[in-house]
Amino acid sequence: MKTTIKLIASDLDGTLLLNGATKCNPELFSLIEELNKRGVYFMPASGRQYPSLQRLFTPVKDKIMYLCENGALVMHLDQVLMKRQFEDDLALRISHAVLEHPDCEVLISGERTSYIIPKDNAFATYIRDDIGNNITVIDKPERIEEPIMKVSYYTPEDKRDKATEDFKREFKESCLIVTSGNRWVDFAPLGTSKGAALKEIGEKLGIQPEEMAAFGDNENDRTMLEFVGHPYLMEDCNPTMRDVKATNCRQVEESLRELLELL
Numbered sequence: 001m002k003t004t005i006k007l008i009a010s011d012l013d014g015t016l017l018l019n020g021a022t023k024c025n026p027e028l029f030s031l032i033e034e035l036n037k038r039g040v041y042f043m044p045a046s047g048r049q050y051p052s053l054q055r056l057f058t059p060v061k062d063k064i065m066y067l068c069e070n071g072a073l074v075m076h077l078d079q080v081l082m083k084r085q086f087e088d089d090l091a092l093r094i095s096h097a098v099l100e101h102p103d104c105e106v107l108i109s110g111e112r113t114s115y116i117i118p119k120d121n122a123f124a125t126y127i128r129d130d131i132g133n134n135i136t137v138i139d140k141p142e143r144i145e146e147p148i149m150k151v152s153y154y155t156p157e158d159k160r161d162k163a164t165e166d167f168k169r170e171f172k173e174s175c176l177i178v179t180s181g182n183r184w185v186d187f188a189p190l191g192t193s194k195g196a197a198l199k200e201i202g203e204k205l206g207i208q209p210e211e212m213a214a215f216g217d218n219e220n221d222r223t224m225l226e227f228v229g230h231p232y233l234m235e236d237c238n239p240t241m242r243d244v245k246a247t248n249c250r251q252v253e254e255s256l257r258e259l260l261e262l263l
Contacts, residue, residue, distance in 0.1 A: 195223025
Protein backbone atom coordinates (compact mmCIF):
# COMPACT_ATOMS: atom_id res chain seq x y z
CA MET A 1 0.00 0.00 0.00
CA LYS A 2 1.36 3.43 -0.94
CA THR A 3 1.99 5.93 1.83
CA THR A 4 1.81 9.73 1.67
CA ILE A 5 4.63 11.28 3.68
CA LYS A 6 5.70 14.88 3.15
CA LEU A 7 8.09 15.44 6.06
CA ILE A 8 10.52 13.18 7.95
CA ALA A 9 12.20 14.35 11.16
CA SER A 10 14.98 12.49 12.93
CA ASP A 11 16.79 12.87 16.20
CA LEU A 12 20.58 12.57 16.06
CA ASP A 13 22.38 11.15 19.10
CA GLY A 14 21.22 7.62 19.75
CA THR A 15 19.10 7.69 16.58
CA LEU A 16 20.92 8.74 13.41
CA LEU A 17 24.25 8.69 15.24
CA LEU A 18 24.63 5.28 16.87
CA ASN A 19 27.31 3.94 19.21
CA GLY A 20 28.91 7.32 19.78
CA ALA A 21 29.26 8.17 16.08
CA THR A 22 30.13 11.80 15.34
CA LYS A 23 29.39 11.76 11.60
CA CYS A 24 26.40 10.65 9.56
CA ASN A 25 26.49 7.48 7.51
CA PRO A 26 27.26 8.67 3.93
CA GLU A 27 24.31 6.60 2.70
CA LEU A 28 22.01 9.00 4.53
CA PHE A 29 22.82 11.82 2.13
CA SER A 30 21.85 9.83 -0.95
CA LEU A 31 18.58 8.86 0.78
CA ILE A 32 17.89 12.52 1.58
CA GLU A 33 18.57 13.40 -2.07
CA GLU A 34 16.03 10.80 -3.15
CA LEU A 35 13.46 12.05 -0.64
CA ASN A 36 14.06 15.58 -1.90
CA LYS A 37 13.37 14.51 -5.48
CA ARG A 38 10.04 13.10 -4.32
CA GLY A 39 9.06 16.32 -2.58
CA VAL A 40 9.64 15.04 0.95
CA TYR A 41 11.26 17.38 3.47
CA PHE A 42 13.98 15.87 5.66
CA MET A 43 14.63 17.55 8.99
CA PRO A 44 17.25 16.70 11.61
CA ALA A 45 15.52 17.30 14.94
CA SER A 46 18.09 17.85 17.64
CA GLY A 47 19.11 19.71 20.74
CA ARG A 48 22.14 20.90 18.78
CA GLN A 49 22.64 24.39 17.42
CA TYR A 50 21.96 25.38 13.82
CA PRO A 51 25.59 25.87 12.59
CA SER A 52 26.61 22.52 14.10
CA LEU A 53 23.78 20.77 12.25
CA GLN A 54 24.70 22.50 9.00
CA ARG A 55 28.25 21.18 9.26
CA LEU A 56 27.02 17.69 10.03
CA PHE A 57 24.80 17.70 6.94
CA THR A 58 27.18 19.57 4.62
CA PRO A 59 26.49 17.48 1.47
CA VAL A 60 22.76 18.33 1.64
CA LYS A 61 22.81 21.41 3.86
CA ASP A 62 20.74 23.56 1.50
CA LYS A 63 18.18 20.82 0.79
CA ILE A 64 16.86 20.19 4.29
CA MET A 65 15.11 21.98 7.14
CA TYR A 66 16.60 22.13 10.62
CA LEU A 67 14.75 21.66 13.90
CA CYS A 68 17.34 22.94 16.35
CA GLU A 69 17.65 23.43 20.11
CA ASN A 70 15.01 20.73 20.80
CA GLY A 71 12.29 22.73 19.09
CA ALA A 72 13.19 26.30 20.01
CA LEU A 73 14.37 27.12 16.48
CA VAL A 74 13.46 25.91 12.98
CA MET A 75 15.54 27.07 10.02
CA HIS A 76 15.16 26.63 6.26
CA LEU A 77 17.31 28.18 3.53
CA ASP A 78 19.12 30.09 6.30
CA GLN A 79 15.89 31.81 7.35
CA VAL A 80 14.08 31.51 10.69
CA LEU A 81 10.75 29.70 10.29
CA MET A 82 10.02 29.49 14.02
CA LYS A 83 11.74 30.67 17.18
CA ARG A 84 10.99 30.54 20.91
CA GLN A 85 12.90 32.31 23.66
CA PHE A 86 13.08 32.78 27.43
CA GLU A 87 12.18 35.89 29.34
CA ASP A 88 15.57 37.44 30.05
CA ASP A 89 15.28 37.39 33.85
CA LEU A 90 14.33 33.70 33.94
CA ALA A 91 17.13 32.70 31.57
CA LEU A 92 19.66 34.51 33.75
CA ARG A 93 18.34 32.92 36.97
CA ILE A 94 18.56 29.45 35.44
CA SER A 95 22.05 30.08 34.08
CA HIS A 96 23.34 31.23 37.45
CA ALA A 97 21.73 28.25 39.20
CA VAL A 98 23.60 25.87 36.87
CA LEU A 99 26.85 27.77 37.36
CA GLU A 100 26.48 27.50 41.12
CA HIS A 101 25.80 23.75 41.01
CA PRO A 102 29.06 21.89 41.74
CA ASP A 103 28.39 19.04 39.28
CA CYS A 104 27.25 21.01 36.21
CA GLU A 105 28.62 22.97 33.28
CA VAL A 106 26.28 25.43 31.57
CA LEU A 107 25.60 25.93 27.86
CA ILE A 108 23.38 28.87 26.86
CA SER A 109 21.90 28.84 23.37
CA GLY A 110 21.77 31.85 21.09
CA GLU A 111 20.62 31.58 17.50
CA ARG A 112 24.04 30.86 15.98
CA THR A 113 26.41 30.39 18.91
CA SER A 114 26.59 28.59 22.26
CA TYR A 115 27.66 30.73 25.20
CA ILE A 116 29.75 28.89 27.78
CA ILE A 117 31.42 29.79 31.06
CA PRO A 118 33.64 26.73 31.45
CA LYS A 119 34.68 25.55 34.89
CA ASP A 120 37.06 23.14 33.12
CA ASN A 121 38.73 24.00 29.81
CA ALA A 122 38.04 20.43 28.65
CA PHE A 123 34.35 21.36 28.45
CA ALA A 124 35.06 24.12 25.92
CA THR A 125 37.16 21.71 23.87
CA TYR A 126 34.39 19.10 23.95
CA ILE A 127 31.68 21.53 22.80
CA ARG A 128 33.82 23.07 20.06
CA ASP A 129 35.68 20.02 18.73
CA ASP A 130 33.52 16.98 19.56
CA ILE A 131 30.02 18.46 19.33
CA GLY A 132 31.06 20.94 16.62
CA ASN A 133 29.30 24.00 18.03
CA ASN A 134 30.17 27.60 17.44
CA ILE A 135 31.09 28.77 20.94
CA THR A 136 31.50 32.12 22.63
CA VAL A 137 33.30 32.05 25.98
CA ILE A 138 32.00 34.65 28.42
CA ASP A 139 32.57 35.41 32.09
CA LYS A 140 28.92 35.84 33.12
CA PRO A 141 25.49 35.32 31.51
CA GLU A 142 24.76 39.05 31.59
CA ARG A 143 27.23 39.48 28.70
CA ILE A 144 24.76 37.89 26.28
CA GLU A 145 23.10 40.49 24.06
CA GLU A 146 20.61 38.32 22.15
CA PRO A 147 17.51 36.31 23.14
CA ILE A 148 18.26 33.05 24.95
CA MET A 149 16.40 30.08 23.48
CA LYS A 150 17.60 27.30 25.76
CA VAL A 151 19.83 26.66 28.78
CA SER A 152 21.45 23.24 29.15
CA TYR A 153 23.55 21.57 31.78
CA TYR A 154 26.22 18.95 31.22
CA THR A 155 27.01 16.65 34.13
CA PRO A 156 28.51 13.23 34.89
CA GLU A 157 25.93 10.54 34.14
CA ASP A 158 25.82 9.38 37.77
CA LYS A 159 25.14 12.97 38.92
CA ARG A 160 22.46 13.81 36.34
CA ASP A 161 19.34 12.63 38.19
CA LYS A 162 20.30 14.29 41.47
CA ALA A 163 21.08 17.57 39.71
CA THR A 164 17.78 17.38 37.86
CA GLU A 165 15.89 16.91 41.15
CA ASP A 166 17.65 19.98 42.54
CA PHE A 167 16.69 22.13 39.55
CA LYS A 168 13.12 20.88 39.37
CA ARG A 169 12.49 22.02 42.92
CA GLU A 170 13.32 25.56 41.87
CA PHE A 171 12.19 25.82 38.25
CA LYS A 172 9.62 23.12 37.39
CA GLU A 173 6.73 25.62 37.39
CA SER A 174 8.43 28.20 35.18
CA CYS A 175 10.01 26.16 32.38
CA LEU A 176 10.41 22.69 30.89
CA ILE A 177 13.25 20.45 32.12
CA VAL A 178 13.88 17.60 29.70
CA THR A 179 16.56 14.90 29.53
CA SER A 180 18.42 15.26 26.24
CA GLY A 181 21.12 12.61 26.66
CA ASN A 182 23.05 10.60 29.22
CA ARG A 183 24.89 13.70 30.39
CA TRP A 184 22.67 16.50 29.08
CA VAL A 185 19.46 18.06 30.39
CA ASP A 186 17.73 21.11 28.88
CA PHE A 187 15.73 23.98 30.30
CA ALA A 188 13.34 25.31 27.66
CA PRO A 189 10.55 27.91 27.58
CA LEU A 190 7.13 26.49 28.41
CA GLY A 191 5.50 25.12 25.28
CA THR A 192 8.80 24.30 23.58
CA SER A 193 9.27 20.80 22.22
CA LYS A 194 10.07 18.94 19.06
CA GLY A 195 6.40 18.01 18.76
CA ALA A 196 5.23 21.61 19.16
CA ALA A 197 7.73 22.72 16.53
CA LEU A 198 6.49 20.09 14.07
CA LYS A 199 2.90 21.19 14.71
CA GLU A 200 3.74 24.83 13.95
CA ILE A 201 5.79 23.99 10.85
CA GLY A 202 3.09 21.64 9.61
CA GLU A 203 0.55 24.43 9.88
CA LYS A 204 2.84 26.80 7.97
CA LEU A 205 3.50 24.28 5.18
CA GLY A 206 0.07 22.66 5.04
CA ILE A 207 1.37 19.25 6.16
CA GLN A 208 -0.85 17.11 8.40
CA PRO A 209 0.51 14.96 11.28
CA GLU A 210 -0.44 11.81 9.36
CA GLU A 211 1.84 13.00 6.55
CA MET A 212 4.85 13.12 8.89
CA ALA A 213 7.30 10.48 10.10
CA ALA A 214 9.78 10.84 12.95
CA PHE A 215 12.62 8.85 14.52
CA GLY A 216 13.75 9.13 18.13
CA ASP A 217 15.13 7.40 21.20
CA ASN A 218 14.92 9.67 24.23
CA GLU A 219 12.50 11.73 26.30
CA ASN A 220 13.15 14.89 24.29
CA ASP A 221 11.73 12.97 21.29
CA ARG A 222 8.51 11.90 23.02
CA THR A 223 6.31 14.79 21.89
CA MET A 224 7.57 14.42 18.33
CA LEU A 225 6.86 10.69 18.18
CA GLU A 226 3.44 11.15 19.76
CA PHE A 227 2.52 13.90 17.27
CA VAL A 228 3.41 12.35 13.91
CA GLY A 229 1.41 9.69 12.10
CA HIS A 230 4.46 7.48 11.46
CA PRO A 231 6.63 7.29 14.63
CA TYR A 232 9.77 5.13 14.79
CA LEU A 233 11.43 4.27 18.11
CA MET A 234 15.02 3.02 18.20
CA GLU A 235 15.64 -0.50 19.51
CA ASP A 236 18.21 0.77 22.02
CA CYS A 237 16.04 3.62 23.31
CA ASN A 238 15.83 5.08 26.79
CA PRO A 239 13.78 2.47 28.75
CA THR A 240 11.39 5.23 29.84
CA MET A 241 10.28 5.49 26.18
CA ARG A 242 8.98 1.92 25.93
CA ASP A 243 5.40 3.09 26.43
CA VAL A 244 5.46 5.14 23.20
CA LYS A 245 3.47 3.45 20.44
CA ALA A 246 5.84 3.35 17.48
CA THR A 247 7.41 1.12 14.86
CA ASN A 248 10.63 -0.51 16.06
CA CYS A 249 13.72 0.83 14.28
CA ARG A 250 17.16 -0.75 14.19
CA GLN A 251 18.78 1.79 11.85
CA VAL A 252 17.26 4.98 10.42
CA GLU A 253 18.76 4.44 6.97
CA GLU A 254 17.18 0.99 6.79
CA SER A 255 13.75 2.40 7.65
CA LEU A 256 14.17 5.26 5.17
CA ARG A 257 14.83 2.75 2.40
CA GLU A 258 11.62 0.96 3.34
CA LEU A 259 9.68 4.24 3.39
CA LEU A 260 11.00 5.18 -0.06
CA GLU A 261 9.58 1.93 -1.40
CA LEU A 262 6.16 2.82 0.05
CA LEU A 263 6.04 6.45 -1.07
